[in-house]
Amino acid sequence: MRRMRRLTPEGMALLGIVLFVLLAVLYPAITVLTRGAPPAAENPGAGSPGSPDFEIIGKKKEANPTIRVWLDGSLTEMKLEDYLIGVVAAEMPASFELEALKAQAVAARTYTLYKRDHGGCSAHEGADICTNSNHCQAYVTDEEMTRSWGSKKAEYLAKITEAVTSTAGEAIYYQGETIQVFYCASAGGRTENSENVYSKALPYLRSVVSEGEENSSHYYGKATVSVDEFKKKVKKISPAISFDGVPLIGEITRFDSGRVQSIRIGNQSFTGREVREAFSLNSANFTVEQTEDSITFHTIGFGHGVGMSQTGANAMAKKGADYIDILTHYFTGVTVG
Ligand SMILES: [Zn+2]
Incomplete structure (x- = not known):
């Protein structure tokens, strides 16, 4: 039977150094390996820019709570x-x-x-x-x-x-x-x-x-209002609006998706979302058709998107x-x- 040799103090110190070096080398590797699903708390800002109220709650799968x-x-x-x-x-x-x-x-x-x-x-x-x-x-x-x-x-x-x-x-x-x-x-x-x-x-x-x-029945939509009704509904969002001396409908800018980012109405600008809500449109992806006495919105898609x-x-x-x-x-x- 072989007897284990006792470690001398020098031996202990050497062993300590070896372990420290090993840890230093292995730790980053372990960190990389476990990065697949880290708790979000370890990655502040990485996943939720501009959302300070994005709470972190530890998750484990529950069987039918x-x-x-x-x-x-x-x-x-x-x-x-x-x-x-x-x-x-x-x-x-x-x-x-x-x-x-x-x-x-x-x-x-x-x-x-x-x-x-x-x-x-x-x-x-x-x-x-x-x-x-x-x-x-x-x-x-x-x-x-x-x-x-x-x-x-x-x-x-x-x-x-x-x-x-x-x-x-x-x-x-x-x-x-x-x-x-x-x-x-x-x-x-x-x-x-x-x-x-x-x-x-x-x-x-x-x-x-x-x-x-x-091919979905939800894809294309249409909503028509009289010019009077149009003005009334827009005034509800913005009571100070003026329609005098400016086009009723002016420039429309869009997001890459096609949805309206902003639309000039009278002397003011509105978001596509505001207009969608005011006129209960199917979506904010709309074009505007104007006649002497009516406004027709043609929409694509259904919902916020x-x-x-x-x-x-x-x-x-x-x-x-x-x-x-x-x-x-x-x-x-x-x-x-
Ligand atoms: Zn509720």
């Missing part, structure tokens, strides 16, 4: 995966491709978890989320599905249930954190950078092409894309899992 939903005037506790069936049914036509419905299910799950972890629904105390589509996220009950689907209910419900269960627990992450999900019915050929619609520039909400939307286009998602699925292809196309630099 309970969600507090504000539904029909009261708080209802539901299992997340059950709740999502009602959300996907409400937010996307059940006739869409299964992979598009799966993308919607993952998007809705991500939206729900993000909302819950960032203060919940601000309109209803104690609720993680409400069913008002203008505030949080739409939801339909089983009775509402029966009413709107009729004889197709069994088929559609099975399809939506599959979209939810086959992606159970999966969400969209950017640098290890759930993302703020946006989606719209149709992006009119190109989605929009988040800062061009909302104030916040988010690295995963970048403008990308959205092909195959042209940020994030996933549902029509585009369906078109991608028809061409063979799966839900991960769809989500990573519309949300830049994300992982799904």
Whole structure:
């Protein structure tokens, strides 16, 4: 039997130096290797320029947590995966491709978890989320599905249930954190950078092409108002406006996506978003046709244009894309899992 030799003090010192050098060499390598999904807190500013309110919350996957939903005037506790069936049914036509419905299910799950972890629904105390589509996220009950689907209910419900269960627990992450999900019915050929619609520039909400939307009934839109009505609505946004001695409609500038960035009306300028809201236009991607007594807006796309286009998602699925292809196309630099 060989006896271990005791280390002398000199030997200990040498060993210490060797270990220190090894660590110094290995540490950067270890850091690089683990950079795939670092907590965002370790990368301040890297992922969220101009968004100081972008909170960092440690994430670990949860198996079907309970969600507090504000539904029909009261708080209802539901299992997340059950709740999502009602959300996907409400937010996307059940006739869409299964992979598009799966993308919607993952998007809705991500939206729900993000909302819950960032203060919940601000309109209803104690609720993680409400069913008002203008505030949080739409939801339909089983009775509402029966009413709107009729004889197709069994088929559609099975399809939506599959979209939810086959992606159970999966969400969209950017640098290890759930993302703020946006989606719209149709992006009119190109989605929009988040800062061009909302104030916040988010690295995963970048403008990308959205092909195959042209055949959707949502693609082209039109809204006509009389010149009097037009002036009245514009005055509502800006009471001090004057139409005297200046063209009614002047210069229009656009973002690369085609959406209106600014439009000169009378002696003032407005954003495309302001005009879209004032006239309830389908989108901010519009042209203006003016006659002696009327103004007609011609729009392309439906919705704000940020994030996933549902029509585009369906078109991608028809061409063979799966839900991960769809989500990573519309949300830049994300992982799904
Ligand atoms: Zn809400």
